[in-house]
Amino acid sequence: MQIKHAASAGTLESSDITITLKPADSGVTIALDSSVQKQFGRQIKAQIEAALKALDITAVNVVATDKGALDCTIKARTIAAAYRAADVQDYNWEEINSWIN
Amino acid sequence: MAELRRIWLTINREEATAWAALLTKSQLAVDHQVDVTFGMFEGETLLATASLYGQIIKCVAVDPAAQSENLLAPLIQAAFDQLRADGVEHAFIYTKPSTQTFFSSLGFTPLAASQDVVLLERGYPDLDDYLQFLRQKKRPGTAAAIVMNANPFTRGHHYLVTQAASQFDTVYVFVLSAEHSQFSAADRLAMVKLGTQDLPNVVVLPTRDYMVSSATFPSYFLKDRADLAVAKQQAQVDAALFVQKIAPTLAITTRFVGEEPLSPVTAVYNDALAAAFAGSLQLQVIPRLQSDGAPISATAVRQALANSDQGTLEKLLLPQINRYIKEHSSHAN
Structure with missing residues (x-):
């Protein structure tokens, strides 16, 4: 999947995460601000990285503002932001289902 | 549980008065140059407020008695949802250096600071x-x-x-x-x-x-x-x-x-x-x-x-x- 323009998904509510994806020349960078950074910062980044990899996104700058989201929420917000940033409207649920759990 | 509501400053006099009082209490100027105003209410009591003027979030105040209750996040979220409806994904906020951390934790990045004021932005396209x-x-x-x-x-x-x-x-x-x-x-x-x-x-x-x-x-x-x-x-x-x-x-x-x-x-x-x-x-x-x-x-x-x-x-x-x-x-x- 190709990031064509910046896009984001998620809210600032407690237990949610805002994921913003911006185009990059190469590589994945993640700037994370989390209310549980010390305990879960690494795990949150790993979840985002895994979802991006599964979507075959190799060049992107990620800005994430986390308010204690669960892993399923992190994945869902990353996927939604990626589809928006790639201008893809038809979600490939079967393909997503094959790796999301 | 506090509830988010829009405040119609020009129509609802009672809420407009409460809004002005809250700003004054928070040592902010009562600035009527705003497009949209949101409030967090407990029943009929206004606990916190934020407004939008173009892409600028302003007049943000939380009642000192209601602080540390996470009333700011829904207000900023509401402001962003309002902007997003117009296809804007980017906002600025002016604040005092002492309150900068609240906005940093809501995804805002500082752009520049003078002695008394910090300008922050969130969203894209950015600086x-x-x-x-x-x-x-x-x-x-x-x-x-x-x-x-x-x-x-x-x-x-x-x-x-x-x-x-x-x-x-x-x-x-x-x-x-x-x-x-x-x-x-x-x-x-x-x-x-x-x-x-x-x-x-x-x-x-x-x-x-x-x-x-x-x-x-x-x-x-x-x-x-x-x-x-x-x-x-x-x-x-x-x-x-x-x-x-x-x-x-x-x-x-x-x-x-x-x-x-x-x-x-x-x-x-x-x-x-x-x-x-x-x-x-x-x-x-x-x-x-x-x-x-x-x-x-x-x-x-x-x-x-x-x-x-x-x-x-x-x-x-x-x-x-x-x-x-x-x-x-x-x-x-």
Whole structure:
């Protein structure tokens, strides 16, 4: 999947995460601000990285503002932001289902 | 559980009074220049509020008795949802340095700070995107900058640019992108390009939101009504942003401004620039070019346009700009 323009998904509510994806020349960078950074910062980044990899996104700058989201929420917000940033409207649920759990 | 509601300041008098009281209690000015206002209510009691004016989040206050209850997040979320409905994914906020951390934890990044005020942004396109755009336009050698509204581009502007261009390898002319002027941003950018064609070392660029914009220096667009104390604060932030981010990106060492005998707001701005630049950048103040014993100003041009005073227009405008204005205003009529 190709990031064509910046896009984001998620809210600032407690237990949610805002994921913003911006185009990059190469590589994945993640700037994370989390209310549980010390305990879960690494795990949150790993979840985002895994979802991006599964979507075959190799060049992107990620800005994430986390308010204690669960892993399923992190994945869902990353996927939604990626589809928006790639201008893809038809979600490939079967393909997503094959790796999301 | 507090509930988010929109406050209709012009319609609901009771809530408007509560809103003003909360701002006063929080030592904020009751600023009615807002488009949309949100409140967090416990029953009928207003606990917290935030407003939007264009892309600027302002008048943010939480009742001291209701702090640490996470009332800020839903308010900022509501502001973003409102902007998103208009296709905008980007917002600014002004705050005191002491409350900066609350907004950082909501995804805002600080852009520039003066002693009393911090300007933060969230969303995209952001300052990094703008600096990236500037890097693509960068030329080697010595560089100076001029920021102008050019509403419209006069012989006075041309004189100022010529002065700078004679001293530096490159002059970056930034044209304000805000749409608060008689001429549109696109027209003003086109006129500056047209008017500087004789100067090959001039690069004309838009300011987007990062120089003298509704975000960095809103008072500029209120000129005769602006509170000079407020204008000074904003000018300091605007100047800090230029010194810290814009100038280093393009290796700008000097900024040229026209002397300001007429507008107090612009004079305050020039003073703030000089103070912020001290030690890091040069500020060159060029006396205004005169015509018939009076300084040439865009205000005089607009006056002459309103009166269809061709004689004056020919004196104040380059021929190609005069032609441009005629061609483009004929569409409107």
